[in-house]
Amino acid sequence: MGNTAANGHISEECKRHFKAIRDTQDILSGKWKMLIMGILGSGTRRYLELQRLVKGIGPKMLSKELQELEINGLVSRTVMQTKPLTVAYTLTDYGKSLKPILDDMAEWGKNHRERVIKDLSNQ
Amino acid sequence: MGNTAANGHISEECKRHFKAIRDTQDILSGKWKMLIMGILGSGTRRYLELQRLVKGIGPKMLSKELQELEINGLVSRTVMQTKPLTVAYTLTDYGKSLKPILDDMAEWGKNHRERVIKDLSNQ
């Protein structure tokens, strides 16, 4: 993607680049999906475990987000034949392909928080 | 971040990791911010230029998103003393620190699109 600001013309490649950002954003849309993916990046979790880790989420939103992630092939759902039934959620290999991005976001967010705190104390 | 799924206990470091993802998500929240950042990643743009590139956005949302990005120090706004006035938007150095993430998202989205197309043709 070259810098095309000078003449104002945008290549098709550039447009595809922008669209692709939107595509990824859509896959991770909603208030909780990125967080859920980040949590599942640290290992398999059961439903109730997730609800405890994702502070503030209700059962409805948790199911909904998990279902959408599953539909897109990022998360797999496994019913364990225990008594009573438990359900395990795991990142698929495809879901794991998002891990670098989520990790980078975590790293950036960590630095950002430090930066904001420093700015506040420098006022 | 070790895998802590086994015993169900989550370290404070893990929790900070999750919070940091949320922080970054918040900075880029809203329908258009990631796209705008991606576009500005390819060079400085004027207001109207952005409105043309961000297909579907209205003036209200464009101003709002740009203001929020400016408040967070990701974008700088420069009034050019032309006739009539034009305003240039550019990524700050800090904003550029998000470029790797946006680029990775674009790359992932590109692969995802190809994957989806392939899946459809294999049905």
Added chain:
DNA sequence: CAGCATCCCTTAAGATACTG
């Protein structure tokens, strides 16, 4: 050109109660 003000509307998301 670059944006603000206003009004309107859809939809995401929360609360609660219930079920296999």
Added chain:
DNA sequence: CAGTATCTTAAGGGATGCTG
């Protein structure tokens, strides 16, 4: 335990018209 069903609310966002 792992959800679903229903209702309600809040907020994000869109359309339009106007201004320095």
